[in-house]
Amino acid sequence: MNKRNELVVIALCVIVLFGAGLSCSKSDNPPIEIIEPVEETTFTNPLITGADPFVFKDGDTYYYMHTVGNALRLWETEAIEDLASATSKEVFRPTAGTPNSRNIWAPEIFKLDGKWYIYYTAGDGDDINQRTWVLENSNSDPMQGTWEDKGKIYSDQADFWAIDGTVMEHGGKRYFLWSGRPDKTNTDLTQKIYISEMTNPWTLTGDVTLLTEPEYGWERNGFGVNEAPEVLKGPDTYFMVYSASFCGTDDYALGMLTLKENGNPLVASDWIKSDQPVFTKKPSANAFGPGHNSFFKSPDGSEDWLIYHANPNSGMGCSGSRTVRMQSFTFDSNGKPNFGEPVATGLEIDQPAQN
Numbered sequence: 001m002n003k004r005n006e007l008v009v010i011a012l013c014v015i016v017l018f019g020a021g022l023s024c025s026k027s028d029n030p031p032i033e034i035i036e037p038v039e040e041t042t043f044t045n046p047l048i049t050g051a052d053p054f055v056f057k058d059g060d061t062y063y064y065m066h067t068v069g070n071a072l073r074l075w076e077t078e079a080i081e082d083l084a085s086a087t088s089k090e091v092f093r094p095t096a097g098t099p100n101s102r103n104i105w106a107p108e109i110f111k112l113d114g115k116w117y118i119y120y121t122a123g124d125g126d127d128i129n130q131r132t133w134v135l136e137n138s139n140s141d142p143m144q145g146t147w148e149d150k151g152k153i154y155s156d157q158a159d160f161w162a163i164d165g166t167v168m169e170h171g172g173k174r175y176f177l178w179s180g181r182p183d184k185t186n187t188d189l190t191q192k193i194y195i196s197e198m199t200n201p202w203t204l205t206g207d208v209t210l211l212t213e214p215e216y217g218w219e220r221n222g223f224g225v226n227e228a229p230e231v232l233k234g235p236d237t238y239f240m241v242y243s244a245s246f247c248g249t250d251d252y253a254l255g256m257l258t259l260k261e262n263g264n265p266l267v268a269s270d271w272i273k274s275d276q277p278v279f280t281k282k283p284s285a286n287a288f289g290p291g292h293n294s295f296f297k298s299p300d301g302s303e304d305w306l307i308y309h310a311n312p313n314s315g316m317g318c319s320g321s322r323t324v325r326m327q328s329f330t331f332d333s334n335g336k337p338n339f340g341e342p343v344a345t346g347l348e349i350d351q352p353a354q355n
Contacts, residue, residue, distance in 0.1 A: 042348040043081035046323030051309045052106040052164075052228070053324045055080060055296040060355070062296065063142060065107040065118070066309075066324065072107050072120060072135070076143055080296065080307070080326060081351055092118070092135055092147050099124050100133045100152075106164045106228065106292070109142065110201075112174070116142040117201045119153070121163040128186040132165035132178055134202040150202040157208040158194055160184045164292075167198075168231040168265060170238060174198045175265050177211070177240065179227035190214060190224040193242055195265060209266050212242065212257060218277050219255060222246025226255070228292040236335040237261060243291035244277065248317040252289035254279035254308075258336065279308075279339045286312045287325070287342030298352035303328050305352060306339055328352070 050066035057063075064075040064083060071093040077086035094101040100122035107120040116137040123130040134153050139145025153176065154162065161181040168175040177195045181188070192213040196204040214224030228243040240257040256274045263270030281288050293308035307326040316322070327343045343349060 041351055043351055044348060045325035045327075045343060045345050046312075047081065047083045047326060048324050049320070049322070050324050051318075051320075051322040052292045053307045053309060054106075054108040054294040055307055056109050056111070057296050058111055060299065063109050065109055067105045067107070069104055070102075071104065072118060072147075074109065074118075074142060078299070079351070080305070083324070087143075089143055091137075091142070092149075094122065094149075097124075099129065099131070100149075101125075103127070103130060105130075108166055108294075110167050111142075112167070112201045114138075115201075117150075117167075118147065119165040119167070121165070128161060128184075130161050130163055132162050136201070153202055153204060155196050155204045155208045158182070158196075161186060163191075164228045166229055166231065167201075168195075168238070168240075170265055174201075176204055177229040177231070179225075179229065179242075191227050193226045193229050193240075197266065207266070209268055211240065211268055211271055212255075212273055214244065215273075216275060218251065218253060218280075219244035221251040222249045230294055232295050232337060234335050234337065235331055237263070238265070239337060240271065241278065241293060241295075241337075243293070247289060247291065250281055250288040250311070250314050252291040253277040253281065254291055254293060254339070256337075278337070279306075279342070281310075282342045282344075283314070285342045285344035286310075287345075288312070288314050288316065289322075290325075290342050298328075298354075300353045300355045302353050304330070304337070310342060312345065 052067040054065050062077050062080050071090050074091045075086045075088040102125035103123050105121040109118050118135040131152050134150040135147040136150050137145045137147045162178050165178040176198050179191045179193050193211045194208050195211050196208045197206050199205045212226050214220050223246050225246050226242050230241050232239040238259040242255050244255045245251050256278045257271040260270045288311040290308050290310040296305050306329050309322040309324050329339045332338050
């Protein structure tokens with residue numbers, strides 16, 4: 001609109017609307033009030049429906065996985081508490097009829113030697129054939145690139161039912177830990193945790209060491225189970241936190257081993273086993289069978305967090321009703337982790353400390 005036309009429009013507007021006390025002047029428009037959104041500072045559990053949660057932090061990004069059952073799905077986010085709205089992508093679906101095509105459980109993602117690796121449990125549908133497997137991705141972004149199947153990771157000394165593989169790095173060496181049933185007939189369902197050194201991210205070498213087996217009553221509810229090993233580096237040493245008892249019971253719980261000062265991870269006697277569980281059910285918090293956990297640091301690196309699954313009600317077992325929860329924890333004066341009790345669902349919790 002040229003200047004003359006603009007003046008004509010303004011004049012007409014004044015004539016028509018003057019009596020009503022209205023104005024067409026641009027300067028008379030009231031200012032627009034900009035309301036800043038309220039920044040969330042808390043969250044509530046549960047975060048998402050799922051089981052066997054695992055978190056890996058790389059820079060400012062968290063990568064998350066849990067059991068899907070028929071494939072592998074990867075989530076990425078800068079805030080684990082916002083997991084429900086995080087971007088996710090199916091990164092692997094095995095070919096039907098292959099030895100790793102069914103019952104896909106407990107995936108964990110690691111960045112090792114500049115590449116990404118996913119360790120997961122799978123079989124051909126017959127429970128006795130469950131094993132641990134490895135995928136590799138050389139792309140800097142694990143949400144991109146191609147995941148190459150590196151096959152089964154195992155030792156000839158322990159080539160039997162094996163699940164829940166994880167990686168430990170200590171003293172310049174790398175170790176693989178997993179849960180296995182040594183009875184190759186699968187008649188005795190007792191699960192034990194083993195460790196072996198790795199020559200590369202998909203190959204084990206040397207002897208296999210039995211680290212822990214169910215000894216106490218709290219490890220034998222349903223039947224004897226030690227599974228889902230997770231390594232936690234404390235101020236002075238390493239801890240191996242594991243899940244005990246059958247997941248079909250409300251008494252699925254966390255137990256712990258502590259590595260002696262200057263201990264060798266391959267020497268069973270260098271690990272001291274706690275005779276009591278370190279994290280158990282709390283019915284008043286809607287937390288039944290809490291277990292299969294993972295650990296991660298807050299965005300600013302100052303806080304330690306525990307993420308785990310639990311059932312909201314009694315008797316739900318190993319079903320799809322399990323939900324993922326998280327809470328912070330601290331180390332006591334002796335350098336041991338104090339996980340406390342499960343925090344109630346729906347309770348407002350301060351978000352992890354930000355950068």
